[in-house]
Amino acid sequence: MLYPDPKNPHPLANFPQVCFIQNTVSNPNIIIGDYTYYDDPEDSENFERNVLYHFPFVGDKLIIGKFCAIAKGVKFIMNGANHLMTGFSTYPFSIFGSGWERVTPQLEASPFKGDTIIGNDVWIGYESLIMPGVKVGDGAIIAAKSVVVKDVPPYGIVGGNPATLIRQRYPEEIIVQLLEIAWWDWEIEKISRNLERIVGADLEALKLSQ
Incomplete structure (x- = not known):
């Protein structure tokens, strides 16, 4: 990657x-x-x-x-x-x-x-x-x-x-979920694999990637 x-x-x-x-x-x-x-x-x-x-x-x-x-x-x-x-x-x-x-x-x-x-x-x-x-x-x-x-x-x-x-x-319920996901703390390889989900605002897919 x-x-x-x-x-x-x-x-x-x-x-x-x-x-x-x-x-x-x-x-x-x-x-x-x-x-x-x-x-x-x-x-x-x-x-x-x-x-x-x-x-x-x-x-x-x-x-x-x-x-x-x-x-x-x-x-x-x-x-x-x-x-x-x-x-x-x-x-x-x-x-x-x-x-x-x-x-x-x-x-x-x-x-x-x-x-x-x-x-x-x-x-x-x-x-x-x-x-x-x-x-x-x-x-x-x-x-x-x-x-x-x-x-x-x-x-x-x-x-x-x-x-x-x-x-x-975003609405408060989405903000809470984003803070729980905290994608910025993932390993950089995982971030790289999930760039489309991060920049595309695909929350459900991002949650599945945790």
Whole structure:
């Protein structure tokens, strides 16, 4: 059974703008699943430049599942961008030292919204912005130039600023079955054998293939 090599950074011959970024990300706090690609004609290998304010001392992770399609210019804002809002000023005086370090907040007091988690088979459109701690469900679609400030349900389509739910891709009973099937976790040989069922939306045949 033939299938693309997930360890090949550029699976399309003579088309380097598409990159399986699992092979090029070096930050241990960015975890990328097999076959997830970033499409950027400028530098598709340097996906990490799109993960902003991702400071090691904060410790948050960006976790992206398998078979995700990420368009050019998608940005992920991480927890290091957050400022304290409990005082009268949000200005980060302490980072400039020279005596101002006396108001350095305790790390546990800093705003922290948790890891940013993108599910499997998610399509993120051109120049979308994902805010800290957002969870995007399997099979979701994020429209171009969306600003995602809250969680996206599995197989939901969201868009806008702030992004809101436009519609669910399928009825709830089908979504439940798709999440149970979780084809993205199959061995790649099995996925390859069942491509027609996956792309053809043949649920009954897909269930028989489990």
